[in-house]
Amino acid sequence: MLNLIKTWKELSAKGIMGINRRNADFVLKLNRRDLYPVVDDKILTKERAIAAGIHVPELYGIIETEKEAQKLGEILANHKDFVIKPAQGAGGDGIIVIADRYEGRYKSVSGKIIGHEELEHHISSILSGLYSLGGHRDRVLIEYRVTPDPIFKSISYEGVPDIRIIVLMGYPVMAMLRLPTRQSGGKANLHQGAIGVGVDLATGLTLKGTWLNNKITKHPDTATEVSGVQLPDWDGFMKLAAGCYELCGLGYIGVDMVLDQDKGPLILELNARPGLNIQIANDAGLTTRANIVEAHLAELAKKGITETPEERMRFAQEHFGHITQAE
Amino acid sequence: MRSANTHLKFLVALLVSLGLAITAYQIFVIGIPVTEDATDNLWTVDTKVEFQAQTGKPVKVNMFVPPMTENYVSLNESFISNNYGVSVQRDNGNRSLTWSARRAKGNQTLYYRLVLSKRYGSDTPEAKGSIERAPLPVEGAEKIAAEALLSPIRQHSADIETFVRETIRRVNRAGDDNVALLLGGDKSIERKVQVIDLLLSLARIPMEQVRTIKLVEINSQEPELWLRSFNGEKWLYFNPESGQQGLPADRLIWWFGANELVSLEGGKNAKVTFSLNSNQLNAIRVAKMSDEKAEASFLEYSLYGLPLSTQQTYKIMIMIPIGVLVILILRNLIGIQTLGTFTPVLIALAFRETQVGFGIILFTFITALGLSLRSYLEHLKLQMLPRLSIVLTFVVVIIAVISLFSHKLGLERGLAIALFPMVILTMTIERLSITWEERGGTQTFKVAVGTIIAASLAHMLMTIPELVYFVFTFPAVLLILVGFMLAMGRYRGYRLTELFRFKAMLKDS
Numbered sequence: 117m118l119n120l121i122k123t124w125k126e127l128s129a130k131g132i133m134g135i136n137r138r139n140a141d142f143v144l145k146l147n148r149r150d151l152y153p154v155v156d157d158k159i160l161t162k163e164r165a166i167a168a169g170i171h172v173p174e175l176y177g178i179i180e181t182e183k184e185a186q187k188l189g190e191i192l193a194n195h196k197d198f199v200i201k202p203a204q205g206a207g208g209d210g211i212i213v214i215a216d217r218y219e220g221r222y223k224s225v226s227g228k229i230i231g232h233e234e235l236e237h238h239i240s241s242i243l244s245g246l247y248s249l250g251g252h253r254d255r256v257l258i259e260y261r262v263t264p265d266p267i268f269k270s271i272s273y274e275g276v277p278d279i280r281i282i283v284l285m286g287y288p289v290m291a292m293l294r295l296p297t298r299q300s301g302g303k304a305n306l307h308q309g310a311i312g313v314g315v316d317l318a319t320g321l322t323l324k325g326t327w328l329n330n331k332i333t334k335h336p337d338t339a340t341e342v343s344g345v346q347l348p349d350w351d352g353f354m355k356l357a358a359g360c361y362e363l364c365g366l367g368y369i370g371v372d373m374v375l376d377q378d379k380g381p382l383i384l385e386l387n388a389r390p391g392l393n394i395q396i397a398n399d400a401g402l403t404t405r406a407n408i409v410e411a412h413l414a415e416l417a418k419k420g421i422t423e424t425p426e427e428r429m430r431f432a433q434e435h436f437g438h439i440t441q442a443e
Numbered sequence: 444m445r446s447a448n449t450h451l452k453f454l455v456a457l458l459v460s461l462g463l464a465i466t467a468y469q470i471f472v473i474g475i476p477v478t479e480d481a482t483d484n485l486w487t488v489d490t491k492v493e494f495q496a497q498t499g500k501p502v503k504v505n506m507f508v509p510p511m512t513e514n515y516v517s518l519n520e521s522f523i524s525n526n527y528g529v530s531v532q533r534d535n536g537n538r539s540l541t542w543s544a545r546r547a548k549g550n551q552t553l554y555y556r557l558v559l560s561k562r563y564g565s566d567t568p569e570a571k572g573s574i575e576r577a578p579l580p581v582e583g584a585e586k587i588a589a590e591a592l593l594s595p596i597r598q599h600s601a602d603i604e605t606f607v608r609e610t611i612r613r614v615n616r617a618g619d620d621n622v623a624l625l626l627g628g629d630k631s632i633e634r635k636v637q638v639i640d641l642l643l644s645l646a647r648i649p650m651e652q653v654r655t656i657k658l659v660e661i662n663s664q665e666p667e668l669w670l671r672s673f674n675g676e677k678w679l680y681f682n683p684e685s686g687q688q689g690l691p692a693d694r695l696i697w698w699f700g701a702n703e704l705v706s707l708e709g710g711k712n713a714k715v716t717f718s719l720n721s722n723q724l725n726a727i728r729v730a731k732m733s734d735e736k737a738e739a740s741f742l743e744y745s746l747y748g749l750p751l752s753t754q755q756t757y758k759i760m761i762m763i764p765i766g767v768l769v770i771l772i773l774r775n776l777i778g779i780q781t782l783g784t785f786t787p788v789l790i791a792l793a794f795r796e797t798q799v800g801f802g803i804i805l806f807t808f809i810t811a812l813g814l815s816l817r818s819y820l821e822h823l824k825l826q827m828l829p830r831l832s833i834v835l836t837f838v839v840v841i842i843a844v845i846s847l848f849s850h851k852l853g854l855e856r857g858l859a860i861a862l863f864p865m866v867i868l869t870m871t872i873e874r875l876s877i878t879w880e881e882r883g884g885t886q887t888f889k890v891a892v893g894t895i896i897a898a899s900l901a902h903m904l905m906t907i908p909e910l911v912y913f914v915f916t917f918p919a920v921l922l923i924l925v926g927f928m929l930a931m932g933r934y935r936g937y938r939l940t941e942l943f944r945f946k947a948m949l950k951d952s
Contacts, residue, residue, distance in 0.1 A: 137935035
């Protein structure tokens, strides 16, 4: 019991955010319920992002009805590789990634050969709500296939590593690189077993990692050190993330991005209830950082200034960056 | 945000204090017992009147019965008397009943039964007595003796209370010549009372005789004689022998005045015996019984005013917030994951019908079967709705089979799965399979275990009879509950599980 009280005190001294605080002070306070569809529906997110000039994987086509499924061939005519996604899917279910064509058929990233009819059946499953939450009718999204930058080859097992940045009122407060593992089955979801690696907001250098709530320093599959990797075009990521506040209007979001080897940082999706394990990866508390941002916002509000995404990025890098890690 | 916080604090304070105030009012002012086990002594006083009727003459028996004006309340009165007409009348603070018959023969036995309880008697203000009185006529030697007694009494007393006490003390003192003269050799209590009465009358102090019955379980007792005097504010009671002041709590006043208990016309050898009996009765039932008698009803607007069968339903319903509270605490304070908020409570309700142990086995078994069917159907690539429909149908079939088997085996338990638990089961499976879809198998297992724990805990709490009684009798505690829930709505502290989850962060720093 005493031990627990001690843990409690230490955690709160460190500014670690718990679920209750996240929900009460951030999600409920800053995220308007009526804006949720913008982040829940990947098509809506993409449309908004394109309108705001924010980089996203190029949209090849949308299929909304069974009848439109016949247009599939037309949509795919000019693309060798692509991704098929349910607009409102969760946890990466229902996503098919086609890497190549093979004698009139399609070849997935894992090497499986898929026929055209099979693809059409998959699309009609998505439409009927097989992968959407609660079984609602859904839409199908066909988009550009991201090729992860080779920088991740050494520290990633398979799948596409992504970068999550928590953005509070437009200010990036914490970042994490998520690396799929064998256990996570190529998915970059922490609760499915992916690794989270903290990222220095100022430099884009990776810090230590977290795996299943523990601190780690090496990738469990490749045994390479996860810290000290320089993420390319880090300011590009930060700018993208900071701009997402204007995009969706939600005050507390997790922005998921990927680094494409040709197109650079791209936004994959937004999350209105980002997880808290990012704190373990960064060895830092979200509450502490959020308080700094809120104090800054209050000061700005007094002066009647609003900052641009660029200024917000600078503020974040100045206050939360340049972490010297104890070895 | 600040104003919202103040608003919330105000609301919480309002609800909690309102709930506390109403409950306190019910407990302390109305006097509703806090636990169902609080029992009251329920006294049954049987008064048997025996006499020999004189043949050929009409019989009239007049007997005093308790006026029931003070701390006791009569729950039931009955007059057992064949062929006698009964009437009850009040006069001068007394209540008496008259049995009458045109003719009677031989030994007669009449019964008067009074069932009474101590609590819940509303405080009826006692009738005021007179403070004036004229001296009783007395002459000669007796007058001189009385006056000789009175002067030291006057000296040793300050007011009516002390005067009466002093008088009683002196009259009971052996060896006083004046007292001996006044008593005239008769040392019975009645005679003493007469002397006390005489002395007090000379001092113009009013005095009245009171006959009481002691509430103890003995089979024969005589009414005990007490005195009372009105001092202008209240009645003071005195024991004429010991001078003890104040009527003990176990005395029931039967009648006032010097008259005999029974007056008989057309008969002789009247004999009265009292027998008393006490038994314990559930306090709330006593309250209800006295309520019916008293007409002013404090229980009428409570849930006890509902018909009995409806009460049973409400006894279950009113516990649902308690169950929800358990889930709230488990989820937001402890951090256990459950299937939604209401599902564990519903499962807890279903446990009422199946019992916990059997319920858990049954739920686990059926849910496991349902989920394995679901994962088999996964391979067939069915759409969500048809797949769920199949699972639900399957569940119904399993339940039917279980019921059939257990019936054949002579286990009545299996039949306990009525419609309600079945609906909850199918719902649980549906929700679990959605969780499976969204969060994977491990997560589903965690959630399922959490749900079972939460449901069992909620069930245990919701079926504690004392708690059920308390919430049902004092529904205002639900306001306090809402206050707590409101406060929980802005709780930002860590959950217990988070302390473990983030423990790794503290290790090397």
